[in-house]
Amino acid sequence: MSTTTRHSLADLLAIMARLRDPERGCPWDVKQDFSTIAPYTVEEAYEVADAIDRRDWPDLRDELGDLLLQVVFHAQMAQEQGLFDFDDVAHAISDKMLRRHPHVFGDVTYADLDEQKRAWDEIKASERAAKGDTHDSSVLAGVSRGQPEWQRALKLQQRAATVGFDWPDHRPVIEKLHEELAEVDAEFAAGADPARLEDEIGDVLFVAVNLARHARVDFARALKHANAKFERRFRRMEQLAAEDERALQAMDLAQQEALWRRAKAEEPKL
Numbered sequence: 001m002s003t004t005t006r007h008s009l010a011d012l013l014a015i016m017a018r019l020r021d022p023e024r025g026c027p028w029d030v031k032q033d034f035s036t037i038a039p040y041t042v043e044e045a046y047e048v049a050d051a052i053d054r055r056d057w058p059d060l061r062d063e064l065g066d067l068l069l070q071v072v073f074h075a076q077m078a079q080e081q082g083l084f085d086f087d088d089v090a091h092a093i094s095d096k097m098l099r100r101h102p103h104v105f106g107d108v109t110y111a112d113l114d115e116q117k118r119a120w121d122e123i124k125a126s127e128r129a130a131k132g133d134t135h136d137s138s139v140l141a142g143v144s145r146g147q148p149e150w151q152r153a154l155k156l157q158q159r160a161a162t163v164g165f166d167w168p169d170h171r172p173v174i175e176k177l178h179e180e181l182a183e184v185d186a187e188f189a190a191g192a193d194p195a196r197l198e199d200e201i202g203d204v205l206f207v208a209v210n211l212a213r214h215a216r217v218d219f220a221r222a223l224k225h226a227n228a229k230f231e232r233r234f235r236r237m238e239q240l241a242a243e244d245e246r247a248l249q250a251m252d253l254a255q256q257e258a259l260w261r262r263a264k265a266e267e268p269k270l
Contacts, residue, residue: 012068013086016076034077041070053224099123121162139163150219153209170214177211180204236263 019029044067051060075086100123102108103116110116128142139162143155160166167173180203187196212219237259241248248256 012072013076016069016072020076020080029073032073032077034074037070037073037077041067041074044070096127099127118162148220150205150209150223153206154213154219157210157213167210167214170211173207173211173214177204177207180207233260233263233267236266 018024019026022030044063048060048063048067051057051063071089072086075084075089079085098105100120102119103110108119110119124142128136140156140159143152143159145152147155157166167176180200184197184200184204187193187200190196209219212222237256238248240259240262241251248259251259
């Protein structure tokens, strides 16, 4: 197949169908199912976000293609089972976008973004009702369980805030964080029961997400920066140890900490 050919979406769908052909397809592709492909779908979404963060536009093009392949893969498996096909997926999302943007595709007017957000939530609630999902009338209904738990924590907090269940500002959140940390410390003092520690540390993490929300800080981005900073400084520690012809693992904690401080001191101040 020529690499100069400009392939269309129809070509991609045909390629996926051939890969899944029981007789002429790829053995690996043929044996996959929704559950085995799902982790790759999540991974590709993260790689799209990483390419954007690095502002690597050629890589973003490729990663978007990988993510599109995941959609095509799931649609092909669904078509084989008579559930739906790719056109059904495209129709469903198009219909949803038209329905959820009456201010763009209709004659509705919103006063501001807050009013638009409230209307969006109301439209989603009506969609759930139309599907017959009326047994759950909670304001928390519809918060997906298929996302990272920190993100679900944020969504739950945002939903609760819509009915006024929220701290007025960051100060009581910080007080709550100190309170939860003290409870973790108390569990260690009491014998560090694994189940209790898991519960208390979970509370700390939940409050940390809440603090980021009140600070208008993206929790994932903040943690990503912290990870990058740790990795950068630790790698520099390894370099410094090698320059002194010493093995990092042979040093005690105090010596390693001294290298950490050297690595930190080398970085420009923000």
